[in-house]
Amino acid sequence: MISELRLFSFCVLLCLFSSSCKGQNQENSITDFERKTDDPLDGIRIAWDYSSLKRLAPRDGRQLSWAGYPRVKRLNNGMLVAVYETNGNVEIISSEDNGLTWSDPSILFEKHIRSSVTISKANGELIQLSNGDLVAGCNYRPSNDGIAPFAIAVKRSSDLGKTWSESQVIYEAGKDFRNGCWEPAFLQLPSGEMQVYFANEAPYTQSDEQEISMLSSSDEGNTWSGEAVTVSFRKNHRDGMPVPVIGGDEILVAIEDNASGQFKPWIVRTPLDKPWIKPVDGDSPNREAAHHEELPDQVYAGAPYLVRLPSGELLLSYQTTRGRTDNWELSTMEVAIGDSEGRNFSRITQPFDVPLDREAKWNSISLWDENTVVAASTTSFRNPACEVWTILGHIVKEPVAPVSPVSVDGRMNENEWKERFPLFIGHKGMVNARADIARDDDFLYFAAKVNYESSEAIPGTTDDDGVTIYVDAGNYNLTCPDSGLFRVFCNRNEEFRFHEGRKGEWIHEEAEGIKLSTQDLENKGYRLELAIPFSALNYREGNDIRINVKLSYRDKDGSITEENIVHAVDDASNTWCRVKMKP
Incomplete structure (x- = not known):
């Protein structure tokens, strides 16, 4: 019996050793x-380049208490343009030498006073249309409730940003912070139709709910539809921060959805030829969690951004507490890679090395060239005050x-x-x-x-x-x-x-x-x-x-x-x- 027990124990140990490396065997x-x-x-991977780190704002010795919400775009002529918000304004800078040097900042959307209330400009966005014109957008944010409406406004330029039109308010929400509108993002369809997506609380004055709304323009942003279309809405929750792209024969929109309590990135979708016939509700098959492996309920992962690579895959950025403290204010930026249908986001990286007591938020990701992407962040990873930093990521095929x-x-x-x-x-x-x-x-x-x-x-x-x-x-x-x-x-x-x-x-x-x-x-x-x-x-x-x-x-x-x-x-x-x- 003792010999048999010894033999059995030896066999168990042998089996444990044999299985210690998946894919190997004893022979x-x-x-x-x-x-x-x-x-x-x-599949592809994104390799971030530490040597490419660059601070875009503040520059030239300016003292800014906060600079953030950056978006970087490459124009058709090769010029780079970046917009960000600071001191209640949306500023714009440009580079003609592939980002080695940048112009002095100029104010694209300037804060103004209405009935003694300051209307700050936030959430700057930019798109270049198929005809070469630039359209910029922002969010009007009154400093006090009850005087002026929260709003979405646009400007356009026909000379690559040298001159801009006057601001045109295309949507007004409520006059209270809890009934505002936020975060515009643009899309132009193959037909030429232009769309702007934004988070909207205006329809829900008696609750804390929020939807994603969309306005359209058939004349390249000169005039806009009067009534907003509801893109997505989950009852008793808050869909927010939309960013649209075209994926094959669909429009895909990354949103933040707090169905699990904490915000997570989700993708809502609609046919390209008949978009948003009805809102994507919480039970719709056209609403899917973005990550291939679901994030734990207690993890916050909000403020998504979306870009399509030349090879068809999608990159999703967001700010998250994953692996950090439970304080969402101290989130950091992550980037995940999805397939061409906007599903199965995985292969996660963190572009910026952010200490646990610092942050990298209100981020974006965009194409730098066909082999490179750029991540832009509002981050305090180098200094206590938040600044605008960028880093390049090489697309490793x-x-x-x-x-x-x-x-x-x-x-x-x-x-x-x-x-x-x-x-x-x-x-x-x-x-x-x-x-x-x-x-x-x-x-x-x-x-x-x-x-x-x-x-x-x-x-x-x-x-x-x-x-x-x-x-x-x-x-x-x-x-x-x-x-x-x-x-x-x-x-x-x-x-x-x-x-x-x-x-x-x-x-x-x-x-x-x-x-x-x-x-x-x-x-x-x-x-x-x-x-x-x-x-x-x-x-x-x-x-x-x-x-x-x-x-x-x-x-x-x-x-x-x-x-x-x-x-x-x-x-x-x-x-x-x-x-x-x-x-």
Whole structure:
């Protein structure tokens, strides 16, 4: 009996060890690996670029108590325009050198006095129409109740913002704060019809309810419909802060919905050809929670913003207490990636590194160029007072390994590396890297450009300064190292260490045929080219693979910084980037 119990205990321990890594088995059979995979992380990723951080307001030494609610737009001629609110006005600035420098601010919507009450201007928005005209909007906010109505107003410019028309009030709500209207956002349909969406309390003077309303214009914003259409309304709740986009044959609107008690991002939708025939109520199938995995009820996630990428996916930004305190005033900005239908938002990132006692709110996200987005925030992450900051996010698409034989010499020959370097690493500091991948019949090639800015790193510490390449040679999607997974650490002195996964650990191996060459740029960084023989990876022709790249360096203060491709985890290949192995 004792022997049987010992045998049973040994078997239990053996089973526990065997299951400690999802996707692995005790015999390291690649055939069995393929039957024991974990959910992969596939699709595009957004990699935020710390070196691109820029403060837009205040500027030129001005002292502002608060600057926020920023929106950044790229115009058809390449010029950048940003609007934000401060001191009761909506200001506008522009850049003609891709954001390196910005113009002095000018007032787009200026606060005014009516019957001794100050009417502040807030919630600035901007759209460029198909004919090239600019239309800007804002929210009128009286400082005291009972004198003047809360309202939505617009201006237009036919000369790219050099001159603007007078303000035109297109909607008036109640004269009390609890019956106001808020947060206009624009959309132009393929037909040319223009729409403005806004949060509206005016229909609910006897309750705390709020709906999303919409006005339309058939003459590109010169005149507007007199009666607002109800877009969405959940009884006894508050739909708010709408932002519309076109998705295929639908109009999609991101809203904040407090059905769970705390606001969360939801998407409401309607056919493009017959929009908003009836309001999207709380039980409508045209109302869906945005996140693929629902946020806990106690988590606040409000003030959504929505943008469509050139590849069709949607980005959703919002401000949230997730992972922070329960004080919504100390929220931070998050960005999630959804599919082309505006569903399954996941792959969440936080553009700004915000301490728990600071904030990043009233955010927006927009296209910078076809490969880059810009996040704009009202944030105190650097100073106690809220300021307008932006940061660029690189759109990391799933890489393709083209057939392109490479001379491994560290020179980054443009004929060999024809594509842009799509893999970006650099959210933690001014040191960053771009990487790319290629192949021929015998080798898998990697190239990395490591860039130092402001002498933030100490060059030449070989144990800390380098690039680690990870390869899942069979697209096994494992959650810890095992057979079929490999890593190669390379430093700037052309030294490398090759490891293979085995039973949850990385085992050092001698590998024949690996080639490494670097080019030292002294304090500016280095360039690196690596060739790994397919024979060392046990690669089977025709398989996709997965890769990760990790950047390592020692800061001037002596601490070591390590950063992977966004969302990638060192040992979990199901989080690495899938690579199409182009024949």
